[in-house]
Amino acid sequence: MPDHTPATLMPASVDDTAALLRRGGYVPDRALSTSLYLALKLRRPLFLEGEAGVGKTEVAKVLASTLGRDLVRLQCYEGLDIATAVYEWNHPRQMMAIRLAEAAGRGHDGALGRDIYSAEYLIQRPLLAALQPHRNGAPVLLIDELDRTDEPFEAFLLEVLSDYQITIPEIGTMRAVEPPIVIVTSNRTREIHDALKRRCLYQWLDYPTAEREREILKARVPQAGDKLSAQVVAFVQMLRGLELFKPPGLAETLDWAQALMVLDASELDRETVEATLGVVLKYQDDISRVRGEITQRGVEQARKAAAP
Amino acid sequence: MTALAANVMQFARILRRAGLAVGPGKVIAALEALQAIDIADREVVFYALHAVLVERHAQSELFRMAFERFWRANGGTAQSFLLEDAAKAEMQNPIARPMSRRIDEAFALRRTPHQSGPPGEIPEMIASWSAAERLRRQDFESMSAGEMAEAKRLMATLRLPIPDVLTRRYRTSPSGSRVDARATLRAMVRAGGVIALQRKRRVVRRPPLVVLCDISGSMAAYARMLLHFLHAVTIDRDRVQVFLFGTRLTNVTREMAHRDPDEALARVATSVKDWSGGTRIGQTLGEFNRLWSRRVLGQGALVLLISDGLDRDGGTGLAVEMQRLHRSCRRLIWLNPLLRYAAFEPKSAGIRAMLPHVDDFRPVHNLDSLAALIAALSAPPKADREAA
Structure with missing residues (x-):
């Protein structure tokens, strides 16, 4: 059994919520703090949508650790059914x-x-487990990448998300004593049905601004130093403006900074960038486009932007 | 009723007129949200209402404009939502920016009149079988208004029998290949004695369908007819996405979802800005690949590309985007009305750039060709998909 820290109190204001996330190394913007605070206060699921790698899943993880709650995670995939998701x-x-x-x-x-057909013979899967009482209070239930499942599963979720209950034909309806904190994420590989969104608070997570991205980098990869961090952020922000097939997300920025640390780079230069482009860009078309002149220009700009 | 409630309701009405689905449940949630936060903080009020009332990223901008107008109209003070007469405040002050037209209309308390097309002609009974036969072979371009109405009626009855795909779900079935343990147990408890194995098999369902239809000048006559066909397809099945493109790309799926074809097509007509203009196939496909492919091509989608391949940009960048599109979907079918000419040769640069990247290439200029398309779609996918 892992060591449990006593559950932290729920944040009492929007600023409290922001501070809570910051304690866990997550730098939220005002929009996210507000919607998360409301989700906690109004006991509504929070629906986070955004491109891959902008920190959607991280919100749930950080929330669970700073609030001292258990994290129950349901990773969605096509064909996810009751037997693997519920019981x-x-x-x-x-x-x-x-x-x-x-x-x-x-x-x-x-x-x-x-x-x-009693509880004794029931194997709990994530959704049912999240409705059971937990030692540290209601857990954080992360329903990750909901867009990967198919619509029938979404329809099933409606009951869980609006009433925090699950109906098992052989037993009856099981209702949560204390509703879990629900975070739903979607990469938007398809549109989620309005009926489900209506039960949630909606929040779109965008790529961070340069300023916030530097702050995040400082919190997550502090050993990178201000100069390299500023250059990395400037370069990544430049890439996002290029209309690439897959612009780099925040996760790529963090990976890249870490990769550069491993290579002992203290600042960006063309060779290092070209050698490590695969950390930032994941499509060959994008890499071959950026390699060469764009890299050269980007490095110069990044150095200029990072100069004090 | 408190002033706060009255103002939230008024704001909800404005959003509703601007096209956001704001039901009573959302109004109550918005009130709860405002009571939970510091209402003097404008930014927090904005984000709180945004979290409750907005459901899609695309609505964000509309919401922002509505919020700012509402805020300004009520004196721009922090307590706007508490003011007694805020709801009645004068809100006429049209902004010049074109994007805010919907908001202006919403504030002006006018309903947007739906542009309904000319009153549809009542299709006359087909005199004889031969008339029907002629109609089926006639080019859409050369049809009279009456013939078009009849063709539209026929088209509305067409169905796309795209072969089902296996899902990873199971359903109880006596002839299934797997043992259904749960059903077996239930049967045992009921009957006892010998274990009668219950079986299950995979559930099949239709793959998603994405239609990209060219509406440039050279395609105009076909596009207008095909829209009726596309409407019939959209209504018949779930998971259909329809995009129209000329010089820009427009997603008309939501407009198409209206059950009445005339109403649906009127809505499409108002949302599309580039009817019968030029074509930028490469650029619009690029836009589709960047902004939509990941959102609509998941789960093995089938893509119908309807275009004559005549590109104003001379096929610049088209091959790359076609290749990307081809790689992102399960099957790419190109429907080209130019194929009606027996002597058709892929001469134009656009067509030559597109041809190597399609799984199937067929004509679509009359009802017969649509019927042939339907037959082709029912056939199993070609085996040489990988080699293509």
Whole structure:
């Protein structure tokens, strides 16, 4: 069992929420702090949408750790079904119970049916687990990349997200004693149905401004130093303005700064950038476009921007 | 009712007129949100209402303008939402920027009149089979108004039988290949004795369909007819996305979703700004690849590209974008009305750039060609997909 720190109190204002996230090394903007504060206060799920690598999943992780709650994570994928997301009956145990009952001479009566369909034979999957009481208070439930599932699963989520309850045909409806803090993320690989969004607070996470990105880099990769950080941010921000097929996200910025640290780079130069472009850009078209003149110009600009 | 509630309701009405879906549930949530925050902080009020009332990123800009107008109209003070007469404040002060037209209209308390096309002609009964037969072969371009109306009616009955794809879900089925443990257990408890295995099989469903339709000048006659066909397709199945392009790309999926074809097409007409202009295929496909492909081509989508391939930019950058599009979808089908000419040769630079990157290339200029398309779509995908 991991060591549990006592649960922190819920933030009492928007500024409190921002401070809470900052304690966990997450630098939020005002929009995110406000919607997160409201989500906690009004007990509504928070729906975070944005390009890949802008820190959607991180919000839930940081929230769980700073509030001292458990994090229950449901990674979505196509074909996700009730048995992997919500609950499953423990069939071998049920089978065993039936054989034992037969061996003991008890026939198949209603009691056996009730028996093997009790909580004892239920295997909890993330959604059901999130509704159970936890030691440190209601957990943070992260439903990650909801856009990867198909619509039938979305429809099922409606019941969970609006009433914090799950209906199991053999038992009945199970309701959360204390509703979990729900964070839903989507990369927008398809539109999520309005009915689901209506039950949530909506927040679009954009690429950070240069100033905020420097702040984030400082919080996450402090050993990179101000000069290199400023250059990395300037270069990445330049890339985002290029209309690439996949512009680099915040995650790429952090990875890149770390990669540069490993290579002992103290500032950007053309060779280092070209050698490490694969950390920032993930499509060959984009890399071959940026390599060469654009890199050269970008490095010069970044150096100028970072000069005191 | 408090002044706060009255103002929130008034603001919600304005948003509703501007096209945001703001129901009573959202108004209540907005009130709760405002009570939970410091209402004197303009920025926080903005973000709080944004979190509650906005559902899609595309609505953000509209919301921002509406909020600023509402705020300014009410004296620009922090307590706008508390002022007694804020709701009645004079809000007529049209901003010159074109983007705010919808907001202006919403504030002016006018309903946007839907531009409905000319009253549809009532299709006359087809006199004989031969007339129907002629209609099926006739080029859309040369049809009279009456013939068009009849063709539209026929088109509305067309269905796209795209083969289903296997999902990763299972459903109980006596002939299934896998054992359904849950159903087996239930049967055992009921019956007892011998274990009667229950089986399950995979669920199949239709793949998503994405349509990219050229509406430039050279395509005008076909595009207007095909829109009826596309409407029938959109209504018939879920997961259909329709984009129109000329010199720019417009997503008309939401407009198309209206059940009545005339109403749907009227909405499409008002939202599209580049009817019958030039074509920039490379540029608009690039825009699609950058902004939409990741959002709509997931889960094995099938793409119908409807265009004559006559590009104003002479095919610049077209090959790259076509290749990208081809790689992002399961199957790319190009429908080209120019194929009706027997002597058609891919001479134009645009067509030559596009041809190597499509899985299928077919004509689409009359009802027969649409029927042929439907037959082709029902066929299994070509085996040489990888080699293409």
